[in-house]
Amino acid sequence: MAWLPYINMAIFWLAVWLLLWNLYIVVFNRGVPNIRTAPAIRKKIIQLLKEDAKRHTAAPYKVIDIGSGNGQFTREIARALPHARVTGIEISRQSYWWSMCIKRLFRLHNLDYKRVDFFTYDVSDVDAVVMFFYRLHRVAQKLRRELKPGTLVTSNKFKLGDGWVPHDVIDVKTLYPFQKKLYVYYKPEA
Numbered sequence: 001m002a003w004l005p006y007i008n009m010a011i012f013w014l015a016v017w018l019l020l021w022n023l024y025i026v027v028f029n030r031g032v033p034n035i036r037t038a039p040a041i042r043k044k045i046i047q048l049l050k051e052d053a054k055r056h057t058a059a060p061y062k063v064i065d066i067g068s069g070n071g072q073f074t075r076e077i078a079r080a081l082p083h084a085r086v087t088g089i090e091i092s093r094q095s096y097w098w099s100m101c102i103k104r105l106f107r108l109h110n111l112d113y114k115r116v117d118f119f120t121y122d123v124s125d126v127d128a129v130v131m132f133f134y135r136l137h138r139v140a141q142k143l144r145r146e147l148k149p150g151t152l153v154t155s156n157k158f159k160l161g162d163g164w165v166p167h168d169v170i171d172v173k174t175l176y177p178f179q180k181k182l183y184v185y186y187k188p189e190a
């Protein structure tokens with residue numbers, strides 16, 4: 001049983017890592033893990049955004065990411081849709097700060113971030129919303145109240161509450177264990 005101390009040590013460091021990770025989530029992210037949308041799902045959403053953007057030619061197409069985390073997805077959207085205005089809404093100071101630094105480094109002029117609680121942010125002028133978020137009943141109520149009819153809404157993994165009916169539910173093959181479904185909505189007329 002010479003390997004027993006190594007197993008003990010591995011379990012100990014795994015427990016320490018899990019504790020620190022959970023502390024980080026509770027302290028900096030209000031209990032929401034900062035996990036990225038899987039690459040295959042990001043690709044699918046960008047395709048949907050590109051198609052939807054063709055319907056909006058008068059003014060810049062405005063996209064928001066509710067809870068933009070470290071900004072990877074917003075950067076990809078900004079690059080894929082150079083004529084759109086992309087805004088990441090992020091509550092965590094660290095994630096906001098990091099996103100701003102990278103945005104400046106890559107000079108992404110059509111990308112911006114707001115460090116605010118999404119529930120205080122006015123969404124009445126946006127054309128598309130992407131999210132990988134929680135508290136979806138409250139989010140759904142706010143989107144129903146404020147969004148313009150026809151606004152595209154995509155939700156990775158989680159279904160919107162408050163009576164929203166998906167226009168499409170897309171199964172996406174990803175290597176991420178818990179991300180396989182993408183819900184697509186359009187804000188109804190009434």
Ligand SMILES: C[S@@+](CC[C@H](N)C(=O)[O-])C[C@H]1O[C@@H](n2cnc3c(N)ncnc32)[C@H](O)[C@@H]1O
Pocket residue numbers: 028029030032033034035036037065066067068069070072073089090091092095116117118119131132133
């Ligand atoms: C699961 S991550 C999603 C990251 C990114 N949108 C993506 O899809 O790759 C969710 C993010 O929401 C942020 N968040 C949690 N509550 C928030 C709130 N009330 N307002 C804005 N952001 C919030 C967290 O800090 C976290 O970075």
